[in-house]
Amino acid sequence: MALCESPLGGMGCGDAALGILRMTTFDCKMCGDCCYGEGGIFLKEDEKGRISRFLGINRSDFLTRFCEERNGRTYVTTGKDHFCVFYEKGQGCRVHPVKPARCALWPYYPANVNDRETWEMAKLACRGIDREGSFEDFVKDSQTAIQNKDTALVEKS
Ligand code: SF4
Numbered sequence: 001m002a003l004c005e006s007p008l009g010g011m012g013c014g015d016a017a018l019g020i021l022r023m024t025t026f027d028c029k030m031c032g033d034c035c036y037g038e039g040g041i042f043l044k045e046d047e048k049g050r051i052s053r054f055l056g057i058n059r060s061d062f063l064t065r066f067c068e069e070r071n072g073r074t075y076v077t078t079g080k081d082h083f084c085v086f087y088e089k090g091q092g093c094r095v096h097p098v099k100p101a102r103c104a105l106w107p108y109y110p111a112n113v114n115d116r117e118t119w120e121m122a123k124l125a126c127r128g129i130d131r132e133g134s135f136e137d138f139v140k141d142s143q144t145a146i147q148n149k150d151t152a153l154v155e156k157s
């Protein structure tokens, strides 16, 4: 699926999982399921610079080794094991502190927040989303998650 974050887990292993944020509707199980599958993680310009600096390589090397161009966008590549190239089994995301915004935001994607049925489907894909929690609480938590992501991105830029 590769929707989607330490060295801890999958894309949803963000601040919520690390205990920085207290979410009642999501608790990442660090299973890595969301880092598996053909890559859907594209990078914005600032993310390319941030991640290459974190890895200690120049931007050109970073793009060659870890990215591919498709449909006018830069995507993180998928490894032979079909996991995101940054995913290490047993370790999690190698770029967790600076992972793409798309990964950091999961599961509070607009699609999941705006549509109850999509949220129900997301629960099937991600075992970290609380099965018993209400959609309304999920939407409420999403606002905290989005705020935190924006703040973190400003701090890391
Ligand atoms: S960048 Fe990290 S969190 Fe995002 S898909 Fe790759 S391994 Fe998962």
Ligand code: SF4
Pocket (backbone or CB within 6 Å): 009, 010, 011, 012, 013, 027, 028, 029, 030, 031, 032, 033, 034, 035, 106, 125, 126, 127, 128, 129
């Ligand atoms: S619990 Fe969800 S967000 Fe966390 S690693 Fe598994 S699939 Fe990804």
